[in-house]
Amino acid sequence: MQKQAKFGIGIGIIVVSLGFLAWLGYGESKTYYHTIAELQTLHGKERAHRIRVGGTVERGTIKRFTGRVDFVLDGEGKQLPVTYVGTEPLPDTFVDKSQALVEGSLATNGSFVAEHVQAKCASKYEAAPGGDAKPGSAKASTM
Amino acid sequence: MDVFGSFALLLAFLCAAYAFVGGIAAIVTRHPLLIKSARQAGIATCGLIFVATGSLVYLFFSDSYWVSYVVAHSNRDLATFYKIAALWSGQEGSLLFWSFLLAVYVFSVLLVYRNKNGELMPYVGVVLAGVQIFFLTLNNFVASPFKVLASPGANGALEVFTRADGNGLTPLLQYPEMVIHPPNLYSGYTGFTIPFAFALGALLARYPGEKWIHLTRKWTMIAWCFQTMGILLGAHWAYAVLGWGGYWGWDPVENASLLPWLTGTAFLHSVMMQEKRGMMKVWNVWLVFTTFMLCILGTLLTRSGVVSSVHAFAQSSIGNYFVGFLLLVFAVCFVAYVKNRDYLKSENQLDSMVSRESSFLFNNLILLVSCIAVLSGTLFPVFSEWFSGSRISVGAPFFNKVNIPIGLLLLFLTGVGPLLAWRKTSTESLKRNFGGPLIAGVLAGVVVFALGVHEFFSLVCLILCVFVTTTIGMEFFRGARVIRSRSGASFLASTVDLTMRNTRRYGGYIVHMGMVLIFVGLAGAAFNRDVQKDMQPGSTLQIGGYKLLLQGFDSKAEKNYTSERMIVEVWRDNKPLMMLYPERRFFQTNEQSGTMVAIYSTLREDLYVVYAGQDPETQTPVIHAFLNPLVKWIWLGGLVVVLGTLVTLMPNRRAVLVLAAAPEPTSAQQPQALAPSVALREGHD
Numbered sequence: 030m031q032k033q034a035k036f037g038i039g040i041g042i043i044v045v046s047l048g049f050l051a052w053l054g055y056g057e058s059k060t061y062y063h064t065i066a067e068l069q070t071l072h073g074k075e076r077a078h079r080i081r082v083g084g085t086v087e088r089g090t091i092k093r094f095t096g097r098v099d100f101v102l103d104g105e106g107k108q109l110p111v112t113y114v115g116t117e118p119l120p121d122t123f124v125d126k127s128q129a130l131v132e133g134s135l136a137t138n139g140s141f142v143a144e145h146v147q148a149k150c151a152s153k154y155e156a157a158p159g160g161d162a163k164p165g166s167a168k169a170s171t172m
Numbered sequence: 173m174d175v176f177g178s179f180a181l182l183l184a185f186l187c188a189a190y191a192f193v194g195g196i197a198a199i200v201t202r203h204p205l206l207i208k209s210a211r212q213a214g215i216a217t218c219g220l221i222f223v224a225t226g227s228l229v230y231l232f233f234s235d236s237y238w239v240s241y242v243v244a245h246s247n248r249d250l251a252t253f254y255k256i257a258a259l260w261s262g263q264e265g266s267l268l269f270w271s272f273l274l275a276v277y278v279f280s281v282l283l284v285y286r287n288k289n290g291e292l293m294p295y296v297g298v299v300l301a302g303v304q305i306f307f308l309t310l311n312n313f314v315a316s317p318f319k320v321l322a323s324p325g326a327n328g329a330l331e332v333f334t335r336a337d338g339n340g341l342t343p344l345l346q347y348p349e350m351v352i353h354p355p356n357l358y359s360g361y362t363g364f365t366i367p368f369a370f371a372l373g374a375l376l377a378r379y380p381g382e383k384w385i386h387l388t389r390k391w392t393m394i395a396w397c398f399q400t401m402g403i404l405l406g407a408h409w410a411y412a413v414l415g416w417g418g419y420w421g422w423d424p425v426e427n428a429s430l431l432p433w434l435t436g437t438a439f440l441h442s443v444m445m446q447e448k449r450g451m452m453k454v455w456n457v458w459l460v461f462t463t464f465m466l467c468i469l470g471t472l473l474t475r476s477g478v479v480s481s482v483h484a485f486a487q488s489s490i491g492n493y494f495v496g497f498l499l500l501v502f503a504v505c506f507v508a509y510v511k512n513r514d515y516l517k518s519e520n521q522l523d524s525m526v527s528r529e530s531s532f533l534f535n536n537l538i539l540l541v542s543c544i545a546v547l548s549g550t551l552f553p554v555f556s557e558w559f560s561g562s563r564i565s566v567g568a569p570f571f572n573k574v575n576i577p578i579g580l581l582l583l584f585l586t587g588v589g590p591l592l593a594w595r596k597t598s599t600e601s602l603k604r605n606f607g608g609p610l611i612a613g614v615l616a617g618v619v620v621f622a623l624g625v626h627e628f629f630s631l632v633c634l635i636l637c638v639f640v641t642t643t644i645g646m647e648f649f650r651g652a653r654v655i656r657s658r659s660g661a662s663f664l665a666s667t668v669d670l671t672m673r674n675t676r677r678y679g680g681y682i683v684h685m686g687m688v689l690i691f692v693g694l695a696g697a698a699f700n701r702d703v704q705k706d707m708q709p710g711s712t713l714q715i716g717g718y719k720l721l722l723q724g725f726d727s728k729a730e731k732n733y734t735s736e737r738m739i740v741e742v743w744r745d746n747k748p749l750m751m752l753y754p755e756r757r758f759f760q761t762n763e764q765s766g767t768m769v770a771i772y773s774t775l776r777e778d779l780y781v782v783y784a785g786q787d788p789e790t791q792t793p794v795i796h797a798f799l800n801p802l803v804k805w806i807w808l809g810g811l812v813v814v815l816g817t818l819v820t821l822m823p824n825r826r827a828v829l830v831l832a833a834a835p836e837p838t839s840a841q842q843p844q845a846l847a848p849s850v851a852l853r854e855g856h857d
Binding site: 032033035036039040043044046047050051053054055057058059060061062063081116117119122 | 416521522523524525530533534537538541545553562563564565566567568569570571572573574577578581704764785
């Protein structure tokens with residue numbers, strides 16, 4: 030029985046310390062998903078969270094400046110002005126009307142400061158069935 | 173051909189259904205003809221899936237732009253090589269590809285064991301057919317790859333029409349690794365179905381003893397090897413194509429591929445407890461069940477977009493089918509376990525903290541903790557939404573905080589475990605086995621510290637790498653020395669001889685060595701550096717010991733894309749070293765662009781240069797250069813792991829020590845005597 034107890038303690042120590050590390054990592058990196066509409070309803074502490082929000086890049090709003098890129102995200106009929114300040118170059122898939130996911134925090138004026146921008150990965154971008162996107166085949170449908 | 177293919181799929185579904193129902197009837201009635209017909213239906217299912225997959229490949233090669241899937245993923249100018257990759261680049265095709273690879277495994281299993289293990293095989297056949305039915309249901313009725321384009325004709329009826337060209341394959345997939353990475357990973361995912369089917373079959377049949385473990389060891393090794401290669405090739409693809417300078421981002425889909433690998437690795441180790449000591453039977457069975465379910469979950473995560481990821485497909489209803497299947501699998505496993513749990517009674521108990529058993533126990537424990545951490549981190553958004561209403565995700569710091577210590581603990585056990593004795597290890601043998609490696613590790617630590625590595629985890633990692641390498645080296649050295657003293661052969665020949673005498677043990681060491689090399693590479697990540705700079709022709713950029721001089725640009729129209737290259741001269745120590753050509757490609761068919769990273773890779777470090785685009789204001793081109801130490805060791809480690817796995821799959825050249833009393837074969841008999849007459853005994857260490 031004593032051996033079993035020893036193993037129990039050993040296992041306990043490992044699990045508890047790894048659990049503690051997990052908890053630390055959780056606190057450091059937790060990010061809240063919100064929709065653009067929800068952002069306007071957040072209050073107090075909620076506004077200080079790390080936030081991830083998705084939307085469609087409004088056509089013609091991408092403005093590139095030195096050290097930052099501004100654009101507007103659309104979602105559920107609401108707009109969100111975003112300033113991207115990250116160091117990584119924006120992905121190739123980030124263009125007008127592309128779906129983008131931005132991560133960062135809310136600024137006091139209600140705009141969003143993004144540190145990361147993900148544009149929907151083209152590898153898994155499912156074109157409309159039959160590739161309706163191409164001109165001349167607008168009538169295409171699948172059986 | 174599309175009709176032919178979809179008809180083959182439908183027939184395959186019917187055959188699988190027969191193999192399932194007929195198989196159950198065969199188990200109940202024990203009628204030999206029924207058993208045979210169920211098995212043959214299983215084989216026919218596989219044959220028909222081969223035919224269907226062949227048809228889809230043919231449709232790609234023949235540019236059949238009336239098939240919706242071909243239109244969406246190919247175009248006329250696409251290189252032949254990539255037309256194969258187009259097969260699995262979308263939802264429907266990759267599900268068919270799943271069925272195809274599973275069919276390859278099932279076909280081999282049914283054929284190899286057609287006259288063996290009569291008691292067990294009908295059960296295995298039923299389980300395999302059950303899994304096939306699920307995927308064939310998706311292939312036939314949910315996501316058929318053979319749908320054709322049609323529009324209403326003059327009389328209102330739908331008519332098939334043909335497009336002039338397809339939409340093309342997405343640029344990110346037009347890269348050689350994308351032709352080999354998915355098949356590898358999928359072969360891993362599907363391969364774990366075999367041990368699962370044997371474990372569940374053996375449990376249902378109450379098949380005596382540990383035989384199912386012996387039967388499935390090779391299949392598990394094969395699946396594990398594919399999974400390992402798949403993960404590493406995926407990492408290499410992310411590194412070489414995505415242009416962000418890293419190889420692992422804790423993306424949900426990456427995590428999904430890691431999960432079954434973790435439990436599969438745990439299983440490969442803990443089965444030895446069962447073989448040797450008759451322990452952990454329940455654990456092993458559940459590990460196989462879990463591994464299989466994680467494979468299904470992995471496919472679910474990739475296909476459904478449950479967790480948003482750069483990889484995930486558009487949200488689709490296919491996830492519901494997978495969730496349903498997962499629940500069903502769990503229910504079946506659970507019922508089978510509850511009904512037959514007395515069959516899994518352990519024969520022994522743990523004796524000592526310092527023993528082989530306990531090292532396996534801890535190895536399994538931390539692999540499982542890692543698996544749970546990665547799983548919960550990946551599914552956190554889903555669960556937090558259920559429980560608290562807000563969708564919360566966790567990022568790299570969470571995964572790293574847990575998994576780095578786990579990785580180091582595992583590395584430590586890799587060195588210690590294989591040298592501990594079963595039951596109990598004496599202090600004397602501890603000193604003998606670990607004294608040298610410990611000193612070597614500490615010395616290496618001092619040297620590396622003096623060289624400037626002060627990052628805690630990297631330092632510990634490198635110390636452990638040297639420690640483990642020394643323990644493995646000593647094992648080979650001791651064994652080879654004994655052989656050499658008897659045979660007088662060279663040291664190298666003796667080492668090879670030693671390895672071939674007990675492929676399982678020494679192959680395992682080689683796999684461990686590969687893991688050590690991978691850890692060396694991972695330790696380098698703490699020292700990555702990067703510089704980003706706007707570059708005019710003639711301007712330079714300094715990173716580490718390298719100076720990059722931008723000479724100019726060139727542009728070239730290829731068949732399927734236009735490439736724009738930077739011509740970069742690399743200097744080191746004031747001497748020109750080489751040229752690098754980071755590139756951007758623009759694909760006309762789908763109006764997308766892709767990056768081709770230029771990498772100068774040495775054992776010491778990778779110089780990784782990305783043409784990052786134009787500065788938005790000045791339109792000046794931008795170079796993003798990275799200096800990533802030791803990355804190459806990861807890929808080398810991967811090769812060593814594969815090599816080691818292949819060694820473990822080879823039969824032992826001759827029985828270990830059993831031959832001593834056997835009569836010497838005469839020289840005339842020798843050629844025949846060597847191979848078949850010797851009892852091939854597997855070393856179980």
